[in-house]
Amino acid sequence: MTLSIIDWLIMLVYFAFVLGIGFALKRFMRTSNDFFLAGRSIPAWVCGLAFISANLGAQEVIGMGASGAKYGINTSHFYWIGAIPAMIFVGIFMMPFYYGSKARSVPEYLRMRFDEKTRAVNAFSFAIMTVLSSGISMYAMALLIQTLGLFHGIIPDQYIFHVSVFLSAIIVLAYIFLGGLTSAIYNEVLQFFLIVAGFAPLVWIGLRNVGGWQGIKHTLPASMTHSWRGMAHANTNTLGVEWIGLSMGLGFVLSFGYWCTDFLVIQRAMAADSEVSARRVPLIAAIPKMFFPFLVILPGLIAVSISSKVITPEQKILSAPTSAAGAISAPSSTVAPSAVAASSASSSEALDNSHPHGIVPLKTNPLNGQPVTDSKGNPVYNYDLAIPVLLLYYFPTGILGLGLTALLASFMSGMAGNVTAFNTVWTYDIYQAYINKRATDAHYLWMGRMATIGGILLSIAAAYAATSFNNIMDALQLVFSFVNAPLFATFLLGMFWKRTTGHAAFTGLLSGTAAALIHHGLSLPVDAAPGIHGGWITPLHYYASDMAQNFWTAIFAFSVNLLVTIAVSLVTRPRQDHELVGLVYSLTPKPIENHLSWYQKPSTLAYVVLAMLVVLNLVFA
Amino acid sequence: MGLDIRIPLGLIFLIIGGIMTVFGFVTRHSGIYERSLDVNLNLGWGLVMFLFGLTMYLVGRRQKWQDDPVNPRPWEKRARN
Numbered sequence: 092m093t094l095s096i097i098d099w100l101i102m103l104v105y106f107a108f109v110l111g112i113g114f115a116l117k118r119f120m121r122t123s124n125d126f127f128l129a130g131r132s133i134p135a136w137v138c139g140l141a142f143i144s145a146n147l148g149a150q151e152v153i154g155m156g157a158s159g160a161k162y163g164i165n166t167s168h169f170y171w172i173g174a175i176p177a178m179i180f181v182g183i184f185m186m187p188f189y190y191g192s193k194a195r196s197v198p199e200y201l202r203m204r205f206d207e208k209t210r211a212v213n214a215f216s217f218a219i220m221t222v223l224s225s226g227i228s229m230y231a232m233a234l235l236i237q238t239l240g241l242f243h244g245i246i247p248d249q250y251i252f253h254v255s256v257f258l259s260a261i262i263v264l265a266y267i268f269l270g271g272l273t274s275a276i277y278n279e280v281l282q283f284f285l286i287v288a289g290f291a292p293l294v295w296i297g298l299r300n301v302g303g304w305q306g307i308k309h310t311l312p313a314s315m316t317h318s319w320r321g322m323a324h325a326n327t328n329t330l331g332v333e334w335i336g337l338s339m340g341l342g343f344v345l346s347f348g349y350w351c352t353d354f355l356v357i358q359r360a361m362a363a364d365s366e367v368s369a370r371r372v373p374l375i376a377a378i379p380k381m382f383f384p385f386l387v388i389l390p391g392l393i394a395v396s397i398s399s400k401v402i403t404p405e406q407k408i409l410s411a412p413t414s415a416a417g418a419i420s421a422p423s424s425t426v427a428p429s430a431v432a433a434s435s436a437s438s439s440e441a442l443d444n445s446h447p448h449g450i451v452p453l454k455t456n457p458l459n460g461q462p463v464t465d466s467k468g469n470p471v472y473n474y475d476l477a478i479p480v481l482l483l484y485y486f487p488t489g490i491l492g493l494g495l496t497a498l499l500a501s502f503m504s505g506m507a508g509n510v511t512a513f514n515t516v517w518t519y520d521i522y523q524a525y526i527n528k529r530a531t532d533a534h535y536l537w538m539g540r541m542a543t544i545g546g547i548l549l550s551i552a553a554a555y556a557a558t559s560f561n562n563i564m565d566a567l568q569l570v571f572s573f574v575n576a577p578l579f580a581t582f583l584l585g586m587f588w589k590r591t592t593g594h595a596a597f598t599g600l601l602s603g604t605a606a607a608l609i610h611h612g613l614s615l616p617v618d619a620a621p622g623i624h625g626g627w628i629t630p631l632h633y634y635a636s637d638m639a640q641n642f643w644t645a646i647f648a649f650s651v652n653l654l655v656t657i658a659v660s661l662v663t664r665p666r667q668d669h670e671l672v673g674l675v676y677s678l679t680p681k682p683i684e685n686h687l688s689w690y691q692k693p694s695t696l697a698y699v700v701l702a703m704l705v706v707l708n709l710v711f712a
Numbered sequence: 713m714g715l716d717i718r719i720p721l722g723l724i725f726l727i728i729g730g731i732m733t734v735f736g737f738v739t740r741h742s743g744i745y746e747r748s749l750d751v752n753l754n755l756g757w758g759l760v761m762f763l764f765g766l767t768m769y770l771v772g773r774r775q776k777w778q779d780d781p782v783n784p785r786p787w788e789k790r791a792r793n
Contacts, residue, residue, distance in 0.1 A: 097731065097735050100731060101728050101731060101732070104724065104727050104728055104731070105724065105728075108720055108723070108724045111720065112715075112720055115715050115720075116715060119714055119715070137717055277715075277717050277720070280717050280721060281717075281720065281721055281724060284721060284725070284764075285724075288725070288757075288761055288764075292753055292757045296748050296749060296751060296753065299749060299751075300749060484747070485747060485748050485749075486747070486748065486753065487744040487745055487747050487748055487753065487754070488735075488744055489731075489732050489735045489736060489739075489753075489754040489758075490732060490748075490753045490754050490757060490758075493728060493732065493757075496728075
């Protein structure tokens, strides 16, 4: 791929602004409060956009595009079921405790509500997790730059990966080091608008090419263009999940566990300028979030709709100036919706053979350039490239620079979100709590900056670990999903049942994680071998897909945590009521909203968001 | 914070949109748009971005949401509501 000077210029402008914002904000960073909490002075709409942008990292954009290409529009469940309800809940019910308690982080809230050991579990697991996620983001970005050949001809090929890792690390480091959370939030807003500006014309031109949504429906099997069809049973939809697993596992346990307890996103809302603003943050964020499937999932569907022709890497789709005008989609003759429905055992393979691949390239081994095949000798498609390939397919010089900027922006926002969450938890919940309790504020500000450097260095290490031990990273992510799965039960009981005790929360969390581990050891997706995919104790139960297994692991972890926490609470001594004011629902005065007009109240916004959500689900049912 | 985000946001869209508009205008009969179904995406979308940037910049210049947030803090100024 060759980029012209215009493309480089656009990317350069972006990077100049990213760093410029850091420098412009440096003089406002006077206290640790400014650095870690943005001085609690950011308006709701800015925090709201940062709230979704921090989550809109590499895994999101690339992964959702890939799932769109692979599974179809039902990937939107990750937004409509897996995010919006939880975002409404955290805004309306939980934010008053996070913001009102004046806790500076989520682990700190746990210390105020429960005790030191519960905070420690959450703080340490969260800190390690953020560093690893940021490293994985960095790794994915460098790999993509290498695959696309962005620096091809400028830097020798073998250095591209290293240069990409270090360049992204230095840029993210610089702007967070200088401007702290404010800088990260401002850049996330910038990234949000750039992602929209870069992807909206892509979707528009793509839809024009494939004949709009009707054209996609015509080309692809019906199971890919309906989000609820076939959800009654795991074998009749492309995700391999039935509706109970989907709504309880994804829609309740996993999504509430993430959006309501993960400090990465909560931190953005805690930076808001008042409690009412903080409550509005997730609700404002929910509105664009709802429409993101059209920006990140739809390109995946467009990419597979373009034509059913299999394009191999040898045909150089990445570099050839293909005439898109000539590629008006022809309905695929191999489309057989019933094939998907009929395939019970090997759902993923049947899926691969029965739906068109459009311009999605084959997966190649990065070491020898040979196409990768699965155990049966069938070619494997690299769905992760669906969005990048689509950009190169449609965008001429100029707007191509904008599209690539949008892609890079999404990687940076994912990294920066993790790094700012890490430096706060490290400084307040680990360093101040266990290492140096009585230092000056200036010292903690300095520590925050050092933690930023440390976090970035650890991310680089994680990125390199991912290159050499791919399985270890998978295993670590799995372990963290076990740590996260039961989390929401602890917060739910902590905030809404005053009887819940610290000992109970701690035991509940640990037993929830243990339950997740055991469930994983006893169950297995049908097409996987025992090992990292589960069944390492003995496979007692088989799931139709690893997604279903994942959702049910979360359901078990949550339920066990809930039951154990209730049981232990009943036999341990609860705290006095007066100690829990501002931390528990029944003991906290309700937020006073008399001075707000009806349309300013967070609940009005929540109803609007809910109504829009219902409409969207009906349209794409 | 003392910097209104709408100013840098407006500026970046003004510059990128401006670059794209000018480039799109210069290359309006060029063959590079075969790729995008003969739609001059640079000119059209560049103009949209330019106008968005202009709006953001002007709004950001007109209303500063806070003068100096550092002292006193919002929650120190008035009782929590």
